[in-house]
Amino acid sequence: MSEKLYFASDYMEGAHPAILKRLMETNLEKTSGYGTDHYSESARRKIRELCNAPAAEVQFLVGGTQVNETVITSVLRPYQGVIAAETGHIAVHEAGAIEAGGHKVLTVKESYGKIDAETVREYCRTFYDDANHDHMVMPGMVYISQPTEYGTLYSLKELSELHDACREYNLALYADGARLAYALACEENDVSLADLARLCDVFYIGGTKCGAFYGEAVVFADPGLIPHFFTIIKQRGALVAKGRITGLQFDTLFTDNLYLEAGRNALNEAAKIKAALKEYGYRFFFETPTNQIFIILDNEALKELGNACEYSFWERYDENHTVIRLATSWATDAADTKKLIALLKELKK
Secondary structure (H helix, E strand, C coil): CCCCCCCCCCCCCCCCCHHHHHHHHHHCCCCCCCCCHHHHHHHHHHHHHHHHCCEEEEEEEECHHHHHHHHHHCCCCCCCEEEEEECCHHHHHCHHHHHHCCEEEEEECCCCCECHHHHHHCCCCCCHCCCCCCCCCCEEHHHEECCCCHHHHHHHHHHHHHHHHHHHHEEEEEEEEECHHHHCCCCCCCCCCCHHHHHHEEEECCCCCCCCCCCCCEEECCCCCCCHHHHHHHHHHCCCCCCHHHHHHHHHHHCHHHHHHHHHHHHHHHHHHHHHHCCCCCEEEEEECCCEEEEEEEHHHHHHHHHHHEEEEEEEEECCCCEEEEEEECCCCHHHHHHHHHHHHHCCC
16 A cells, blocks of 8 residues: 555644754753753744844743633733634634633634734724623734634735734734744745734744744743743643753754745645646635645545545535645655645546
């Protein structure tokens, strides 16, 4: 039996070889714990420089859901909720983690995964125009993802407009960067780390889906936004004792542009697949510039594809068709991409 292809997601492999090498080289070193080591400090320094935010607080946590729950719970007051797209990760794929922490996710209409400034303003106007708003969950934050769950990107103009709308209504702006490497490396992207630090109150740089074994780097450009955030991390069970392992991974990712290189590999392989899909006449659910590819497949063809390739179910399109996602990663091998393209060609015969 031939080995199955895996294009279901971008966190199926272990870690970049450069990270493995450094972990082996430093394995028996003894350092202080909880992210107070010199590797973590080096990673923080590199991130601050790229963010053009020399005073920024940078903390390392394990995974995206953990980060979202810890950050959102820390920023919001007990009576506040977080505005998010209906398709936002915290609204769909985090098992109610935000609600379990005591805060409601206030979903709004989106367009290809993105919410715009006017939608935020309209939500807030409707809330404050209601004479009973003191009896309701107050919006206190806007949550976005860069890239979005649909692989789309916020432009600098869109992000700036969201920032302005948030300032008008005293809302914190928070960007989930689980796949940030694939945004930063994209030719269509015009938002830098410095822009995120300037326009967002808090965001995180994804490692788990971008070349690390695990880990996300949370960045507060204003270190005073959440006093004692380190203690809150500890309180919520999110503080890793062997913090140097997380810090070293980010120190490696931000050495010699490795983070961007990791993103470019995924984008290059995705571009090959997109070109083949167009050539063979496949229907796109919509087109995205990053590493996530959404297509509409006949259910019979989908069974054949599933025999040879793991993909991600997205949603039912109609009785006879399904929307699926194919995703490349920092580790996607060109040989596997070639095999997938051959398989897609065969399905069209």
